[in-house]
Amino acid sequence: MTTANTPTRPLPETRNAGAAYWRAAANGTLVLPTCRQCARAFWHPRPRCPRCGSDRVEWVRSTGKGIVHTFTVVRQSPDPFFKSKVPYVVAMVELDEGPMIMSNIANCEVDTVKIGMRVLVTFERASDDIAIPLFAPNGGAK
Amino acid sequence: MSASLSGEIAIVGAATSAIGWETKSSVVEIMADAAVAALADAGLGVRDVDGVFAVTPYYWMPSVTLADQLGIEPKVTDSTNIGGASVIAHVGHAMHAIAAGQCEVAVIAYASTQRSDAGKLVTGADILPYERPYGPLFPISGYAMVMQRHMYEFGTTREQLAKVAVAASQWASRNPDALKRELLTVDDVLASSLVSDPLRRLDICLVTNGGGAIVVTNKERAKKLAKPPILVLGAGESHSHCYISNMRSYITTAAVETGKSAYQMASLGAKDIDVVQIYDAFTINVIIGLEDLGFCKKGEGGQMIDRGIGPASKLPVNTSGGGLRYCHPGMFGIFILVEAVRQLRGECGDRQVDKARHALVHGFGGVFSGNATVILRRGG
Numbered sequence: 084m085t086t087a088n089t090p091t092r093p094l095p096e097t098r099n100a101g102a103a104y105w106r107a108a109a110n111g112t113l114v115l116p117t118c119r120q121c122a123r124a125f126w127h128p129r130p131r132c133p134r135c136g137s138d139r140v141e142w143v144r145s146t147g148k149g150i151v152h153t154f155t156v157v158r159q160s161p162d163p164f165f166k167s168k169v170p171y172v173v174a175m176v177e178l179d180e181g182p183m184i185m186s187n188i189a190n191c192e193v194d195t196v197k198i199g200m201r202v203l204v205t206f207e208r209a210s211d212d213i214a215i216p217l218f219a220p221n222g223g224a225k
Numbered sequence: 226m227s228a229s230l231s232g233e234i235a236i237v238g239a240a241t242s243a244i245g246w247e248t249k250s251s252v253v254e255i256m257a258d259a260a261v262a263a264l265a266d267a268g269l270g271v272r273d274v275d276g277v278f279a280v281t282p283y284y285w286m287p288s289v290t291l292a293d294q295l296g297i298e299p300k301v302t303d304s305t306n307i308g309g310a311s312v313i314a315h316v317g318h319a320m321h322a323i324a325a326g327q328c329e330v331a332v333i334a335y336a337s338t339q340r341s342d343a344g345k346l347v348t349g350a351d352i353l354p355y356e357r358p359y360g361p362l363f364p365i366s367g368y369a370m371v372m373q374r375h376m377y378e379f380g381t382t383r384e385q386l387a388k389v390a391v392a393a394s395q396w397a398s399r400n401p402d403a404l405k406r407e408l409l410t411v412d413d414v415l416a417s418s419l420v421s422d423p424l425r426r427l428d429i430c431l432v433t434n435g436g437g438a439i440v441v442t443n444k445e446r447a448k449k450l451a452k453p454p455i456l457v458l459g460a461g462e463s464h465s466h467c468y469i470s471n472m473r474s475y476i477t478t479a480a481v482e483t484g485k486s487a488y489q490m491a492s493l494g495a496k497d498i499d500v501v502q503i504y505d506a507f508t509i510n511v512i513i514g515l516e517d518l519g520f521c522k523k524g525e526g527g528q529m530i531d532r533g534i535g536p537a538s539k540l541p542v543n544t545s546g547g548g549l550r551y552c553h554p555g556m557f558g559i560f561i562l563v564e565a566v567r568q569l570r571g572e573c574g575d576r577q578v579d580k581a582r583h584a585l586v587h588g589f590g591g592v593f594s595g596n597a598t599v600i601l602r603r604g605g
Binding site: 092093094095096097099101104126127128152153154155156157158159160162164165168171173174175183184185186187198209215 | 354355359360361370419424468470471475
């Protein structure tokens with residue numbers, strides 16, 4: 084149960100191109116900035132495509148499926164919220180659409196996380212406007 | 226065109242200051258002490274300086290702060306910050322400025338009191354909004370994820386990584402200025418506590434105070450100074466990403482390109498290098514650096530460590546004991562430059578590398594983000 088003194092997960096800055104990303108997450112959807120010019124999704128959200136410079140960027144829904152490309156188990160943290168969560172997994176998740184995004188691997192023991200493991204997005208609500216996409220194991224390896 | 230700059234400038238002075246656990250001095254005082262000592266090493270004084278290059282996380286315009294402290298109004302000023310590789314990039318910048326005649330004697334300096342300020346300093350660590358909710362340790366978790374991927378793709382072992390720290394301890398035991406001089410074993414490293422898997426405490430650099438500086442000038446003036454000139458034969462700089470989320474691959478860095486630029490300018494290759502200094506904030510950096518800088522093929526860095534990088538090995542790496550064992554005041558670049566100069570001059574006593582003629586110095590900054598390489602040669 085959450086009390087006034089329970090530390091909360093640090094929230095992202097949203098005065099940037101990513102505001103719609105977190106809002107979509109609050110509605111239970113993972114979306115990716117996608118360049119109309121390159122016809123490819125990219126990461127992280129920016130007003131211009133980092134590959135070709137086009138500003139024809141739109142949000143496209145992701146399947147939320149991917150694999151763990153690499154990860155680390157964090158054992159200590161100066162942050163009050165993360166201090167209460169150690170050990171936890173920080174991973175780079177390679178989405179089936181191509182981009183690689185940072186997240187936590189949730190709903191499993193830290194020592195069961197492996198490179199190549201399939202994962203699926205899940206959402207942790209942080210406020211009315213923001214949910215944090217996390218990933219959970221999704222049936223075996225690549 | 227840039228090939229013509231090879232050997233045009235030389236490092237003529239090198240010094241460190243306030244390397245230790247405690248200090249009564251401020252950051253700019255330590256930086257100025259290092260600069261004055263490096264100038265004295267060259268047989269020069271503050272009034273000779275017309276180029277000021279400096280970096281530190283403490284001031285927002287470090288070359289201006291340092292020049293103010295010493296009463297210098299320079300012709301060339303440069304506070305470029307690409308993380309721990311900054312001062313190595315400054316060497317390349319100074320090469321252009323001096324060759325163009327914009328300045329003649331430049332000081333390149335760094336200092337930090339991060340040990341004494343532990344818990345107080347805001348480093349300006351740049352974490353992406355899309356990383357912040359997930360709690361990576363900056364920069365440790367970034368390097369840990371590269372180490373994890375390298376072990377997965379190439380079978381690099383924990384023991385091979387531990388041997389990087391063991392070799393550093395062997396060098397440090399021969400360096401009277403090193404802050405950690407006791408020898409480590411592979412078991413010691415593997416028994417140290419996990420911080421961000423697979424990185425353990427003894428895979429991670431020290432947190433100390435300290436400053437350092439070098440002095441560079443054109444090759445003609447260099448001949449008339451107190452110490453033998455150390456010629457700058459090649460220089461390269463780049464960055465491939467800022468945030469670990471945007472690293473182009475989790476096994477290789479822009480050291481590939483900065484190394485190529487430096488070798489090309491120097492008309493040399495990895496086989497010509499006698500002593501190597503690679504910024505070792507973490508053990509994995511040395512393996513990635515040796516691969517990306519062409520000392521072995523990609524993926525074979527672990528085997529290279531098995532063959533040895535310590536004293537009496539064929540390829541001596543990080544002869545001061547490095548950031549792992551010598552000192553590490555936040556950005557280690559200046560200390561690997563100073564060590565390379567001392568090796569090429571033959572000033573290193575018990576840790577001196579025999580017949581050291583060519584040195585390569587490579588800095589990593591941020592999370593394998595900023596990269597800079599220089600290749601140096603003993604003059605004469």
